[in-house]
Amino acid sequence: xxxxxxxxxxxxxxxxxxxxxxxxxxxxxxxxxxxxxxxxxxxxxxxxxxxxxxxxxxxxxxxxxxxxxxxxxxxxxxxxxxxxxxxxxxxxxxxxxxxxxxxxxxxxxxxxxxxxxxxxxxxxxxxxxxxxxxxxxxxxxxxxxxxxxxxxxxxxxxxxxxxxxxxxxxxxxxxxxxxxxxxxxxxxxxxxxxxxxxxxxxxxxxxxxxxxxxxxxxxxxxxxxxxxxxxxxxxxxxxxxxxxxxxxxxxxxxxxxxxxxxxxxxxxxxxxxxxxxxxxxxxxxxxxxxxxxxxxxxxxxxxxxxxxxxxxxxxxxxxxxxxxxxxxxxxxxxxxx
Amino acid sequence: xxxxxxxxxxxxxxxxxxxxxxxxxxxxxxxxxxxxxxxxxxxxxxxxxxxxxxxxxxxxxxxxxxxxxxxxxxxxxxxxxxxxxxxxxxxxxxxxxxxxxxxxxxxxxxxxxxxxxxxxxxxxxxxxxxxxxxxxxxxxxxxxxxxxxxxxx
Numbered sequence: 001x002x003x004x005x006x007x008x009x010x011x012x013x014x015x016x017x018x019x020x021x022x023x024x025x026x027x028x029x030x031x032x033x034x035x036x037x038x039x040x041x042x043x044x045x046x047x048x049x050x051x052x053x054x055x056x057x058x059x060x061x062x063x064x065x066x067x068x069x070x071x072x073x074x075x076x077x078x079x080x081x082x083x084x085x086x087x088x089x090x091x092x093x094x095x096x097x098x099x100x101x102x103x104x105x106x107x108x109x110x111x112x113x114x115x116x117x118x119x120x121x122x123x124x125x126x127x128x129x130x131x132x133x134x135x136x137x138x139x140x141x142x143x144x145x146x147x148x149x150x151x152x153x154x155x156x157x158x159x160x161x162x163x164x165x166x167x168x169x170x171x172x173x174x175x176x177x178x179x180x181x182x183x184x185x186x187x188x189x190x191x192x193x194x195x196x197x198x199x200x201x202x203x204x205x206x207x208x209x210x211x212x213x214x215x216x217x218x219x220x221x222x223x224x225x226x227x228x229x230x231x232x233x234x235x236x237x238x239x240x241x242x243x244x245x246x247x248x249x250x251x252x253x254x255x256x257x258x259x260x261x262x263x264x265x266x267x268x269x270x271x272x273x274x275x276x277x278x279x280x281x282x283x284x285x286x287x288x289x290x291x292x293x294x295x296x297x298x299x300x301x302x303x304x305x306x307x308x309x310x311x312x313x314x315x316x317x318x319x320x321x322x323x324x325x326x327x328x329x330x331x332x333x334x335x336x337x
Numbered sequence: 338x339x340x341x342x343x344x345x346x347x348x349x350x351x352x353x354x355x356x357x358x359x360x361x362x363x364x365x366x367x368x369x370x371x372x373x374x375x376x377x378x379x380x381x382x383x384x385x386x387x388x389x390x391x392x393x394x395x396x397x398x399x400x401x402x403x404x405x406x407x408x409x410x411x412x413x414x415x416x417x418x419x420x421x422x423x424x425x426x427x428x429x430x431x432x433x434x435x436x437x438x439x440x441x442x443x444x445x446x447x448x449x450x451x452x453x454x455x456x457x458x459x460x461x462x463x464x465x466x467x468x469x470x471x472x473x474x475x476x477x478x479x480x481x482x483x484x485x486x487x488x489x490x
Contacts, residue, residue: 034400037450039390039391039400055400055401057402057403058403058406077403079401287398287400288400288401288404291397291398291399291404292404292407294395294397295394295397295399295404295407295408295411296407296411298394298395298408298411299408299410299411299412299414299415299417300411300415302412302415302417302464302465303415303416303417303464303465305465305488306465321396321441325441325442329441329442329443332442334446334449334450337398337442337443337446337447337450
């Protein structure tokens with residue numbers, strides 16, 4: 001009986017682990033996969049694991065399938081990443097859209113339903129079909145076709161049901177939810193409108209993005225502080241453990257290690273993973289949202305580089321970048337760049 | 338007859354070699370000149386094709402073709418051109434070249450990870466000062482661009 005449970009447990013773990021991956025089942029046009037710091041052309045049959053991204057071009061599309069028959073369609077000009085975060089209930093998959101539009105249709109065969117994230121929000125889902133629009137200004141629009149979605153940003157949640165949508169600006173709480181009935185959703189025109197608003201007042205947009213970045217930094221700091229506290233606690237316990245080993249023997253030492261030190265190791269691993277999660281989210285935000293705004297401003301003002309508006313933008317931009325360098329970069333490694 | 342065959346084979350070989358794509362070749366002056374001409378022609382599609390992704394623009398790493406295309410189009414729209422005469426200077430990259438783009442971990446990692454040893458720093462005049470092009474390799478008549486920054490003092 002015990003053996004059967006063990007086998008079932010192992011099978012469950014294997015399925016759950018597999019469930020965090022996604023198979024690329026269809027590619028139209030040129031699609032890249034970024035994995036472990038390398039960029040390569042994607043082909044059907046490729047498997048995406050936590051940390052991997054799919055990057056579609058202006059006329060390409062990719063379809064992914066998870067083992068539980070969930071389907072994910074990454075539309076043109078999008079960046080989609082599978083990430084992992086630790087919560088009180090264990091490791092969770094977060095399906096993250098940095099920019100572009102991605103449609104999700106979730107199966108419910110087994111395992112936990114993942115969370116959906118963009119730079120400006122996180123959404124919990126239940127038996128859902130939805131589309132996520134992540135604008136080049138850092139905004140998000142969620143449109144629900146079926147099921148329930150809870151969208152959370154800056155500590156405020158909004159529940160969405162079938163045919164409902166909500167918009168979230170970077171660094172802001174979710175807006176009022178609205179009905180999608182009779183409303184034709186088109187990412188290109190929504191994104192263009194958002195971007196036009198951003199470029200009409202880039203400094204305000206930049207400040208808003210800065211607020212979003214500070215949200216990531218806050219998470220990084222709080223996880224890292226806890227991590228450091230636990231590390232110090234572990235150092236003290238290790239001294240005690242060595243003393244116990246010397247004075248009371250191996251068996252008592254083993255009990256002490258299992259009861260006192262091992263739980264701390266588990267907690268520090270979890271905190272490390274979460275610090276990485278927020279660092280990488282911050283990097284994506286900086287690379288594809290803030291970076292694009294910078295490129296746009298540079299090209300717009302390249303013939304007038306001493307323009308006071310541009311210089312003001314640059315000054316604020318550099319402040320944001322030095323915050324990034326100071327607070328986020330220490331948690332990145334070479335493969336992330 | 339033998340001479341003719343050798344000539345044809347040589348021509349074919351030359352065509353094959355010149356159309357090869359490599360990131361690791363030191364660009365010569367003529368190729369750099371052609372690259373500047375290409376940029377000034379406003380053929381942004383070709384410019385994107387000659388952009389090595391990721392590319393560095395000032396301290397920003399451009400990780401998508403879409404963003405590189407967006408940038409080249411933006412420059413063309415602004416009417417930005419480089420000095421088309423032969424007044425550019427070229428020097429091989431060294432340990433300080435990355436500082437032309439910025440002093441951050443991302444920039445130094447970019448140089449370590451993505452810039453071939455064969456890359457050259459091209460300094461060319463443009464509106465408002467000098468601009469830096471980081472070029473290496475070859476595809477057909479043109480080198481690839483790995484970085485762009487300026488105006489610098």
